[in-house]
Amino acid sequence: KxxxxxxxxxxxxxxxxxxxxxxxxxxxxxxxxxxxxxxxxxxxxxxxxxxxxxxxxxxxxxxxxxxxxxxxxxxxGGKSANIYFDDCDFDQAIDGAQLGILFNQGQVCCAGSRIFVQDTIYDKFVPALVKAFNKVKVGLPWHDDTQMGSQINETQIKKILSYVEIAKQEGATIACGGERFTEGELAKGAFMKPTLITNVTNDMRVAQEEIFGPVAVVIKFHDEDEVVAMANDSEYGLGGAVWTKDINKAIRVARNVETGRMWVNTYNQIPEHSxxxxxxxxxxxxxxxxxxxxxYTQVKNIMINLSYAPSGVYPQD
Structure with a gap:
């Protein structure tokens, strides 16, 4: 609606x-x-x-x-996998995680709402991403310095907050955000703080159900086979991304994840003609x-007989 x-x-x-x-x-x-x-x-x-x-x-x-x-x-809908290997460009990766889930306040069907991070960089990646999320300027959309605006309405932010509570009940950790703005001008609208949820397993509701807001779960993985299996362990398959400097690995993962679009070293680029x-x-x-x-097109075939002779299937004599 x-x-x-x-x-x-x-x-x-x-x-x-x-x-x-x-x-x-x-x-x-x-x-x-x-x-x-x-x-x-x-x-x-x-x-x-x-x-x-x-x-x-x-x-x-x-x-x-x-x-x-x-x-x-x-x-x-979607619950897309945003996959980070340890050979990714780190600064580009942190930027990409934000592009994946904060663009349009997370109200994007192909949002990168499941962030998979290889275990060898997980302890470095998560604190850096928390720091980046906390620096995002949430504000009124007509202000030049605003980076993220309001959710579409009060109903939607209440749904988002209900999933924050579900995450807590499931034993996950709210690494940052997890609440709405309650002070100043932003208190008058449906403004949500950029949110990261850690200590998540792929079978949790917050990792399987579409939240449709600036909320991402962060899941640790060990190797390529494991992360592809987890990415595919979802009823959805709309978007996704893989971050690595190894083009062969990027193509393998992009091909094997069951989704309609996979970005490589970028996210939420949506050009026409693609x-x-x-x-x-x-x-x-x-x-x-x-x-x-x-x-939107029906194919019609019109077949014309250019011969005046009978078919011969039913001879007259």
Whole structure:
């Protein structure tokens, strides 16, 4: 469900382009997803369904498309692995961990929310990342020095905080953050402190369930086989990254992790023309590439007989 502000922005965009596109090319339909959205899923005049959002809702969209035997593309949730080997560029790696989980306040489907760190650099990496997280300037979005803004609404920050409590109950440690801002101007909004959770095992809820906020878990690994297995031990498969100076290792890991996109020595670079989409419950189909047109296209074959002679299959004499 979009926020009131997002809804108003969409309506204003529709007003600005009114008359620019042919009628019917772009339509804005308002209303609650449970009512208006369901009506769209059941409407017989839709020949294709596309959805970006939660896996729970996406599953319903996929079922509605299957019921009517029409195609659907789904870009859904994620719990992506951000993998750091001991031969990574350290400064670049610390920056990349922040790019992975703090971009857009962590409200990114392909966010690098599971940070895997090789055991040989773990004790150096975690304190450096905590220090970096604590230095992030959280503030009002119109201030030039703001690096991270507010969560989308109060409901979302309450969900994020509930996962902080789950982490504590599971025996994990809140290395930094783990709370909202309660002083000054930021107390009036849904501002969350950048959060790292350590002493996490891959089977914990905070390592398996999408939190959708500036919260990352940090998990130690020993070797390549172990980290690939842990990365794949997830119902999701949308994004991910590997950090190493060994290009052969980077390609091996990128190929073996079951996910639609793997970055190498970067994160959250999302250029157009690069296919984007998920494995497993992260979705069906690919976007931001010309192949998306195939999902909206039917292939028709018209075969013409250029001979005037009968086929000969059924002779007349």
């Amino acid at each position: 979009p926020s009131k502000e997002a809804s108003l922005s969409i309506l204003e965009f529709a007003r600005l382009i009114d008359g620019v596109l042919p009628a019917g090319v772009f339509n804005v339909i308002t209303g609650a997803g449970s009512k208006t959205g369901q009506y769209m899923l059941e409407h017989k005049n839709f020949a294709k369904l596309a959805f970006t959002g939660s896996t729970e809702v996406g599953r319903n969209v996929g079922l509605a498309a299957a019921e009517r035997i029409i195609p659907a593309t789904l870009e859904l 296919p984007f989409g998920g494995y497993k419950t992260s979705g069906i189909g690919r976007e931001t590439h010309k192949m998306i047109l195939n999902h």
